[in-house]
Amino acid sequence: MRWHQATLLVASGCAMVEAQANLLEVEGARVRFRTLGFLRALIAGAKDPYIDAVLDVSFAVRAGETFGLVGESGSGKTTLVRAVLGLVDLWSGRIRFDGSEIVDRSDAAFKPIRRQISLMFQDPQASLSPRKTVRSSITEPFIIHNMADRDLEAEARELLGMVGLPVGLLDNYPHQLSGGQARRVGVARALALRPKLIIADEPTAGLDVSVQGEVLNLMNELQGRLGLSYVIVTHNLPVIRHVSDRLAIMYLGRFVEEGPTAAIFARPLHPYTLGLLGAVPQPDPDKRREEPGLMGEVPSLNNRPRGCEFHARCLYVQERCRVDAPVLTEVAPGRRAACHFPLAGS
Amino acid sequence: MAAPILDIRNLSISFATPRGSVDALRNVSLTVPPDRIVGIVGESGCGKTTLISAVMHLLAHNAIVRAGTIQFEGTDVLTMTEDRLRDLRGRRMAMVFQDPMTSLNPVVSIATQMIDIQYRDAGSTQDKLQRAVAMLRKVGIPDPEQRIQGYPHQFSGGMRQRISIAMALLMNPALLIADEPTTALDVTMEAQIIHLLRQLRREFKGSILFVSHNLGLIAELCDEVVVMYAGEVVEQGEVRELFHHARHPYTRLLLECDPARIAATTRRLPTIEGSLPDLANLPGGCIFAPRCPQAYGPCASEAPGTYAVASGHTARCFRVRDG
Known part of the structure; x- marks a missing residue:
């Protein structure tokens, strides 16, 4: 019933999806990693032996939508989704999934929720065990979740059918698959427990441009058919522009901008977003840029800049930015940005 | 020319x-x-x-x-x-590789690596170091006098690739x-x-x-x-x-x-149907014919030559020959 409903909603476009309740809600998420041991911190006299990989992140993913998470290496996008999956602990903040609060991940109540969220790993060749056949890789989730009493052979065949692979591949090992096939097996495994939300970490990294469309089209088709929601983590901006409904841009563990994908690409609000979009090389020799765009590098998490954390690289920096940290606020309907002087109107 | x-x-x-x-x-x-x-x-x-x-x-x-x-x-x-x-x-001829973390030696300082690469030249070590520092400055490494004493892991990925480029250009290759x-x-x-x-x-x-x-x-x-x-x-x-x-x-x-x-x-991205041919068992004819939407008469049996499209522009396709 629910799947049917969601399919209808997807078919009737974004406006109706908005009416749908949020599937995933993250509020004030913070993930800290200890960088110095107790003794070394004591000796060094370090006040704070932690770094914040994710800081004050709040967002929601609606049923049936695709949410894109982009940022450069070290921006915290992978840590954020790992926290949603319970693979790293939240220091503070709350996560709600499908209406219920995730309180304790070790709790028996978490397992049924966890079943509804699955992860598609970045490199399927590396994330599939080289010693397991496709059959055992894609049926392993049933065993982990004590659902092995099902007809696993039938499940395996159905899953391969869903991702458009011949059942003949069931007895193959990962090294016998092409890059595109391995990617499809990764999708099949993510679908095994019929999740509501799939988190895809760089689903097209390492794929040739003629093959990446295949994987994205398959994901899109499955979304329409099963009413899935996706969170796609990527640094590939040209791809995310086509495949996501909404988008968040991360910098040093925080959201600096969030909103509908089309609006962000048409008119970014945050200078960092503008710089990021401008850095994408255009496959047209008439559109060469004389300037390299954003200069400098992402600062270290150990040494967060004062004021706005982007001010040292910002082309529009003003006095206030050096001292006063901006907060992510709604700048236009449905659009948030963490900037004192958002680029609206320009 | x-x-x-x-x-x-x-x-x-x-x-x-x-x-x-x-x-x-x-x-x-x-x-x-x-x-x-x-x-x-x-x-x-x-x-x-x-x-x-x-x-x-x-x-x-x-x-x-x-x-x-x-x-x-x-x-x-x-x-x-x-x-x-x-x-x-x-x-x-010099080369810049894909991954600077694997192309630079992790246990040797940048200074030593950049001096070593000039082994064919007669000059003193001090001269070679100066040249290396000057080259690092050119590729945009800030504070090169100090940083050249560092090791690859102390640099970010972008900086490491800048160093690889500096090393490749040090001997002024053709x-x-x-x-x-x-x-x-x-x-x-x-x-x-x-x-x-x-x-x-x-x-x-x-x-x-x-x-x-x-x-x-x-x-x-x-x-x-x-x-x-x-x-x-x-x-x-x-x-x-x-x-x-x-x-x-x-x-x-x-x-x-x-x-x-x-x-x-668009949510339906274009792809190229089919897959690469097996290079151990090549089909006859044009190499791209099995995947080509425009393949016709000669493509499956004959291998195309290289035909001129315009000045300096050539393509290996019968469609170019036959216009």
Whole structure:
């Protein structure tokens, strides 16, 4: 019933999806990693032996939508989704999934929720065990979740059918698959427990441009058919522009901008977003840029800049930015940005 | 036109494998004129890596050169003695690799690595260090006097790639081969490195052979483009000509597939149907025919030659010959 409903909603476009309740809600998420041991911190006299990989992140993913998470290496996008999956602990903040609060991940109540969220790993060749056949890789989730009493052979065949692979591949090992096939097996495994939300970490990294469309089209088709929601983590901006409904841009563990994908690409609000979009090389020799765009590098998490954390690289920096940290606020309907002087109107 | 720096003619290379002979490159011809940036673009398995290994004469032991010549500054690399090659590599031709973390030695300081690379020169160690520092400054390493004493792990990915470029240019080579030099980097860093390469080329009067699968980078940086598919050059020409008037169906499809070129957003991205042919068991006819939407009469049985499309623009396609 629910799947049917969601399919209808997807078919009737974004406006109706908005009416749908949020599937995933993250509020004030913070993930800290200890960088110095107790003794070394004591000796060094370090006040704070932690770094914040994710800081004050709040967002929601609606049923049936695709949410894109982009940022450069070290921006915290992978840590954020790992926290949603319970693979790293939240220091503070709350996560709600499908209406219920995730309180304790070790709790028996978490397992049924966890079943509804699955992860598609970045490199399927590396994330599939080289010693397991496709059959055992894609049926392993049933065993982990004590659902092995099902007809696993039938499940395996159905899953391969869903991702458009011949059942003949069931007895193959990962090294016998092409890059595109391995990617499809990764999708099949993510679908095994019929999740509501799939988190895809760089689903097209390492794929040739003629093959990446295949994987994205398959994901899109499955979304329409099963009413899935996706969170796609990527640094590939040209791809995310086509495949996501909404988008968040991360910098040093925080959201600096969030909103509908089309609006962000048409008119970014945050200078960092503008710089990021401008850095994408255009496959047209008439559109060469004389300037390299954003200069400098992402600062270290150990040494967060004062004021706005982007001010040292910002082309529009003003006095206030050096001292006063901006907060992510709604700048236009449905659009948030963490900037004192958002680029609206320009 | 001045004599080319690099002139590859009819190069065919196979690898002896347990499955039989894999014909990795077939009849490849290309030239790199002085002071030009030539881009090689193609997807996995197209033979880019085999081609640049052949230019450096660093082919695997099971490689067999079936035919062809690789003239570098007028002499054939393939028939050179090992001594002569050693003299060329690093000095007349240098290479920037994909991943700077694996191409720099992790246990030797940058200073030592950059002095070592000048071993052929007579000058004092102090002079060599000064030259290295000056080169690091040119590629945009801040505070190079201090930082040159550091080790690779103390630098960010972008900085490491800048160091690799500095090392490659230290001996002022005639040809710089860059093999996907920005694949390991973020997009903002990538833009900075491409900008740097373009700047340095103006200063150093050398040619660059730039290998990439990213059409955007090729358009951004290169003067000429060579498109490879499954071990063959299918099309080549001046960059504007090629991006605006591509004639080979493979080049056209490749351009169509690039999401950065699709103006209106879409959830159904184009793909190229089918898969690469088995290089150990090649089909007759045109190499791209099984996947080609425009294949006709001769394509399945006859191999096309190289036909001129416009001045300096050629494509290996019967459609060009037959108009």
